Amino acid sequence: MAQQQGTDERVIERARGGDRRAQQELWRAHRRWVAAIVLAHRPRSIEVDDLMQEVAVKLVSRIDSLRDPAAFRPWLRQIILNVCRGAARSHRPQLHLADDSRTDHGQLEPGRAAAPPAADLSARETLGRQEAAERLLEQALTLPPEYREPLLLRCMRSLTYQQISIILDLPVTTVETRLARARRMLREEIDEQIISEGCA
Amino acid sequence: MTTAPMNDPEAITDLLMSRIIDGEASPADHDRFEHMAAAEPTLWRQLALRQVDSVQLRDAVTDATRRAAAVDLPSRRVIPRMSWPLALSGWAAVLIALVSWGLVTMTEQRMIEPAAEPERASFRFTPEEHLSQYLSAPYVLGDMAPVVVDVKPVSDGRVAVHFVRRIEEIVFLDPFAELPVDADGQLTRDPKALRDREPAVPFRAPS
Structure with missing residues (x-):
């Protein structure tokens, strides 16, 4: 961790000096968790990659304003939050980008084929698992931000509690507690949903 | 590893389960959880459910960020922000x-x-x-x-x-007509090429 931090700081120093390669290296090393935070905070109708591009541009154009290389992660997180807030402010609520393969008219989008009616069981199982996973993510996104953010960061497999604590600028104990609480809240939400669907 | 709050049994259970799911539990944490589960067997079910949740959520987040996590820096040089x-x-x-x-x-x-x-x-x-x-x-x-x-x-x-x-625009195409594709066989991104394929009927906004 300390060695990683040292390497990071050297790259950050070079990036601050305008070294294009270092900027690229820095971005590639961090963009996965950046995507998780964007996912946690974006307005729901704006694509994650649109906001990622904006964050990338801001990272490069503002890296010279970073005073302490050790504070790079919380600094970058603040940029992400500002980009997401800015997008939420300027977003027109009537715009909704389709995220489904079907349009409002029930027509298939061009280039997508309809599933055969007698799809095999394994395909249906896969689809069922995907749907369940998507529903779970939808539920996770309804958690309060202080819980959903560490939860989504933890989904980036390589991030340890300590790395999450550095990004969020929180003690490790707080990260741990929030993760544990987030998992309980998520499970309770799902249980409630199952009960309400069973009653319907 | 850090210590759990000692005064709230629910918080302790949550914390132990969370550590087990993340592979961060110490042998002492495992022993403690097993001891608690011996008295309250539904804790095993709770743990299993949360483990499944964790795996599914990880898959969903990976899916949702796959394209975004490949976004590169802009190809053009960005001049540092001025004062x-x-x-x-x-x-x-x-x-x-x-x-x-x-x-x-x-x-x-x-x-x-x-x-x-x-x-x-x-x-x-x-x-x-x-x-x-x-x-x-x-x-x-x-x-x-x-x-x-x-x-x-x-x-x-x-x-x-x-x-x-x-700018967000929409084009309505005939589902039975051949769709315009680019050199890679993907639906073209050229709005004009798409609009040229629009059936010659008056534009009707989606209801």
Whole structure:
């Protein structure tokens, strides 16, 4: 961790000096968790990659304003939050980008084929698992931000509690507690949903 | 590993389960959880459910961020942000230049052809007016916030601000017609090529 931090700081120093390669290296090393935070905070109708591009541009154009290389992660997180807030402010609520393969008219989008009616069981199982996973993510996104953010960061497999604590600028104990609480809240939400669907 | 709050059994259980799920539990944590589960066997079920949740959520997040996690830095060089006095001076220079140009032009026009000027001026659209005209087209659903991609001083002392505007449009195609594709066989991204394939019927906005 300390060695990683040292390497990071050297790259950050070079990036601050305008070294294009270092900027690229820095971005590639961090963009996965950046995507998780964007996912946690974006307005729901704006694509994650649109906001990622904006964050990338801001990272490069503002890296010279970073005073302490050790504070790079919380600094970058603040940029992400500002980009997401800015997008939420300027977003027109009537715009909704389709995220489904079907349009409002029930027509298939061009280039997508309809599933055969007698799809095999394994395909249906896969689809069922995907749907369940998507529903779970939808539920996770309804958690309060202080819980959903560490939860989504933890989904980036390589991030340890300590790395999450550095990004969020929180003690490790707080990260741990929030993760544990987030998992309980998520499970309770799902249980409630199952009960309400069973009653319907 | 850190210690759990000792006064709240529910919080302790949550914390132990969370550590087990994340592979961060110590042998002592495992022993403690097993001891608790011996008294309350439903804890095993709770643990199993949360483990499944964790795996599914990880898959969903990986899916949702796959494309985003591949976004690279812009290919063009981005000039570091300027300090605000410099930026403001740049904007002031642009403003002054525009106002000066406008005043000079108006004066010249009045001197040369005073009678024709009011009529010509009414046909001169600003970029915003042009955009507004375009946005009023029936196939335009709206526009998104512009993104500034580059800010740099230019040799004459002004500041060039490069930004990208994004407009959301819609095209309705005949589902039985051959769709226009690019060299890679993907549906073309050229709006004009798509619109050219639109059936020749009056535009009907989706209800």
